[in-house]
Amino acid sequence: KAGVTQTPRYLIKTRGQQVTLSCSPISGHRSVSWYQQTPGQGLQFLFEYFSETQRNKGNFPGRFSGRQFSNSRSEMNVSTLELGDSALYLCASSSQGNYGYTFGSGTRLTVV
Amino acid sequence: KNEVEQSPQNLTAQEGEFITINCSYSVGISALHWLQQHPGGGIVSLFMLSSGKKKHGRLIATINIQEKHSSLHITASHPRDSAVYICAVRRVDGSQGNLIFGKGTKLSVKP
Numbered sequence: 001k002a003g004v005t006q007t008p009r010y011l012i013k014t015r016g017q018q019v020t021l022s023c024s025p026i027s028g029h030r031s032v033s034w035y036q037q038t039p040g041q042g043l044q045f046l047f048e049y050f051s052e053t054q055r056n057k058g059n060f061p062g063r064f065s066g067r068q069f070s071n072s073r074s075e076m077n078v079s080t081l082e083l084g085d086s087a088l089y090l091c092a093s094s095s096q097g098n099y100g101y102t103f104g105s106g107t108r109l110t111v112v
Numbered sequence: 113k114n115e116v117e118q119s120p121q122n123l124t125a126q127e128g129e130f131i132t133i134n135c136s137y138s139v140g141i142s143a144l145h146w147l148q149q150h151p152g153g154g155i156v157s158l159f160m161l162s163s164g165k166k167k168h169g170r171l172i173a174t175i176n177i178q179e180k181h182s183s184l185h186i187t188a189s190h191p192r193d194s195a196v197y198i199c200a201v202r203r204v205d206g207s208q209g210n211l212i213f214g215k216g217t218k219l220s221v222k223p
Contacts (some may be wrong), residue, residue: 033210037153043198043213056210088153101145101211103155 002026004093004104012110018079021107025072025093031055032074033101034066037088046089049074078109086111115139118199118214125221131186133217135199138180145211146173146184147198155198158184189221 034046045058049068092101159173
């Protein structure tokens with residue numbers, strides 16, 4: 001079966017712009033979670049969605065938001081981009097959110 | 113202090129060597145994950161543990177809940193095992209997000 005698909009793979013944006021990243025989970029998986037990875041902070045949890053509801057949120061400013069659609073696909077949005085938002089953004093899906101995760105290949109965002 | 117600590121941070125081994133990576137955590141957990149990340153960023157989930165031991169091919173993962181410690185072992189290491197190995201825990205109360213990550217162990221296996 002197809003894996004977790006993240007689009008786009010690479011993105012360059014200017015400070016102050018906004019960006020939307022997409023994640024399509026494995027078919028049948030209803031939980032999607034998002035993570036930010038930077039060299040300094042490592043991997044950090046952003047948020048988790050299950051059946052279109054945000055179930056959990058990490059310690060990130062309100063500029064970071066997300067949503068999940070009825071087909072379980074998820075998007076995350078970052079508004080008013082800052083240089084420090086440059087990172088690899090990963091999403092992962094699971095069937096229940098409490099079990100094993102399958103990760104996507106990530107979207108590498110560069111803010112200039 | 114980080115809630116999830118890994119050691120060592122960097123590890124260089126010769127092909128064929130037995131490798132151990134350690135993970136200690138300070139919170140109550142419902143599960144512990146071992147992840148592998150190759151250059152380029154993709155992450156593969158290797159194991160999810162809540163007790164005991166799991167084996168998959170040359171990889172073995174163990175967890176001691178009482179001591180809040182887990183180990184990942186690689187037997188007969190191979191250059192293709194070169195990657196960053198990341199330990200992640202899910203807090204038992206689900207608070208502060210779903211997974212808390214260690215900083216990773218960068219493994220390099222030389223032929």
